[in-house]
Amino acid sequence: VSELLAAMTSRLDTLSDGPRDLPVRLRTIRAAIQWSYDLLDASEQRLLSALSVFAGGFSVEAAAYVSGCDEDACSHDIQNALINLATRSLLRRERRTESAIRFTMTETIRDFGQEMLNRLGARDEVERAHASFFVRVAEEAEPRLMGPDPMDCFHELERDLGNIRAALLCLISHDRLEDALRLAGALAWFWTEPRYLSEGRAWYRSLLGKADDTIPASVRAKAYVAAGDLAQWQAETEAAEAFHLRGAELLEEAGEFEKMPAVLRGLGSVSLERQDLNRAVQLLRDSRDLAARAGNSWEVAASTNLLGLTDHLQGQMEDAIQRHSEAVSIWEEIGDNAHVVAALVSLGLAYVWSGSCQRAADQFRRALELAEEQEDRMQTSICVTGAGLIALLCDEDPETAIPMFAGGQAIRDDTGTPVWSGLVDRLEVHYSRARAGVGTHAFDRLWNDGYQLDRNVLTESATSVFLRQRSGA
Numbered sequence: 001v002s003e004l005l006a007a008m009t010s011r012l013d014t015l016s017d018g019p020r021d022l023p024v025r026l027r028t029i030r031a032a033i034q035w036s037y038d039l040l041d042a043s044e045q046r047l048l049s050a051l052s053v054f055a056g057g058f059s060v061e062a063a064a065y066v067s068g069c070d071e072d073a074c075s076h077d078i079q080n081a082l083i084n085l086a087t088r089s090l091l092r093r094e095r096r097t098e099s100a101i102r103f104t105m106t107e108t109i110r111d112f113g114q115e116m117l118n119r120l121g122a123r124d125e126v127e128r129a130h131a132s133f134f135v136r137v138a139e140e141a142e143p144r145l146m147g148p149d150p151m152d153c154f155h156e157l158e159r160d161l162g163n164i165r166a167a168l169l170c171l172i173s174h175d176r177l178e179d180a181l182r183l184a185g186a187l188a189w190f191w192t193e194p195r196y197l198s199e200g201r202a203w204y205r206s207l208l209g210k211a212d213d214t215i216p217a218s219v220r221a222k223a224y225v226a227a228g229d230l231a232q233w234q235a236e237t238e239a240a241e242a243f244h245l246r247g248a249e250l251l252e253e254a255g256e257f258e259k260m261p262a263v264l265r266g267l268g269s270v271s272l273e274r275q276d277l278n279r280a281v282q283l284l285r286d287s288r289d290l291a292a293r294a295g296n297s298w299e300v301a302a303s304t305n306l307l308g309l310t311d312h313l314q315g316q317m318e319d320a321i322q323r324h325s326e327a328v329s330i331w332e333e334i335g336d337n338a339h340v341v342a343a344l345v346s347l348g349l350a351y352v353w354s355g356s357c358q359r360a361a362d363q364f365r366r367a368l369e370l371a372e373e374q375e376d377r378m379q380t381s382i383c384v385t386g387a388g389l390i391a392l393l394c395d396e397d398p399e400t401a402i403p404m405f406a407g408g409q410a411i412r413d414d415t416g417t418p419v420w421s422g423l424v425d426r427l428e429v430h431y432s433r434a435r436a437g438v439g440t441h442a443f444d445r446l447w448n449d450g451y452q453l454d455r456n457v458l459t460e461s462a463t464s465v466f467l468r469q470r471s472g473a
Contacts, residue, residue, distance in 0.1 A: 033112045036088055047081055048090055049120060052113025053130045055162035057094050057104040065133040066126050127170045134167035135179050138186035145189040148335030151375060157190050168203060178215045181207050181223045188226035192233060194415035201230045221250035228266050235418040241270045261291035261299040269306055273421050281310050301330035305343050313422050317354040324350055341370045341379045348386050357394035361469035368459060381411035387462035390469060392430055398437035403450025405431060407458040410451045
């Protein structure tokens with residue numbers, strides 16, 4: 001084993017003791033790649049070397065940018081060069097996506113390309129170009145992430161996540177902290193995906209820890225507010241509050257008062273999580289009123305929906321229903337289906353607590369369909385839990401309710417995202433009610449069964465519960 005490990009110190013040197021009947025040029029991987037490389041003309045050699053900067057796949061546009069080529073003038077030539085390199089097995093052509101043709105290279109060829117890039121003395125220049133390109137990608141993606149159909153954009157960014165990480169590291173190492181904060185800040189909505197919450201927070205902590213007053217206050221403010229939102233998603237209210245307060249100071253310094261509603265909403269959400277209702281209501285009303293004066297419909301909807309949750313905690317379900325319905329209407333008009341889901345879920349809960357079973361089922365069923373389309377596992381989990389509440393409170397069927405409760409919890413555990421504290425308290429009451437209805441032993445068995453269910457089975461079962469209300473069965 002030790003001999004094998006010693007022989008594997010470099011991917012490029014493996015197979016050096018390969019079959020002796022192979023041509024000399026093919027006795028090592030390095031020699032095989034070098035032979036193919038030597039057959040290229042000088043421009044193709046430079047291009048292949050530059051492409052080694054990519055961590056994963058890349059588009060024709062990205063290849064043109066890092067090669068120093070004017071994208072409009074020579075994108076066709078670059079595409080032909082990439083196809084030629086793929087024909088020579090130095091690149092792999094990925095399956096065409098809806099947005100662009102993409103290519104990738106093996107790690108072994110990438111190692112070789114980086115050696116050649118070093119020999120050319122061009123590594124620093126190419127890495128800087130690569131980082132600049134992905135700053136632009138992130139900033140162009142930002143409005144799409146907040147648009148009516150964010151998932152296509154999300155998946156494009158996810159395909160380039162290796163490149164985004166490399167760009168951030170490059171920007172940090174070259175003390176381009178403003179560009180790094182612009183990149184990370186533009187991806188604020190991307191990082192809210194549960195799988196990336198911790199990573200997003202780590203980038204913000206690292207960057208904000210290095211940032212000083214030479215970086216514009218507006219750039220730092222945006223990152224602080226985004227960091228606060230991510231902390232809030234993970235129910236770390238003290239960190240969230242500190243980030244939002246610092247963001248507010250910097251927005252005031254920058255004179256960007258039109259962005260203050262987002263900070264007030266974030267602080268209101270922190271107070272809501274702590275169940276400090278008086279402060280939450282005041283902050284959220286201020287956020288909503290400022291947003292309305294600024295013509296920011298999205299923030300109006302967001303603050304209004306959160307005000308509805310304060311009504312939940314005060315038992316004012318008619319007010320909650322009115323607020324959540326208003327949020328649904330605004331987000332529908334904007335075309336933001338991702339947040340329509342959140343408002344529909346809140347509306348479904350309000351109808352459950354008010355005893356309007358069919359209306360609750362209608363909201364949850366629609367929310368579940370949209371949540372699955374948007375790949376929003378957190379909202380899917382609450383819809384499944386909502387099916388459990390309807391089964392228990394409306395159908396008096398704890399044996400159906402308990403697996404739904406467990407399945408919803410399983411999805412939340414898988415995402416690592418805690419549910420709103422106000423809902424947790426209520427759920428515990430209804431879990432106890434279900435346990436009393438079937439006995440502890442049966443409850444544990446049904447819970448374990450539900451926790452193991454496949455998500456598709458859970459969503460189908462939840463839909464059946466919702467449809468049963470409509471049929472009156």
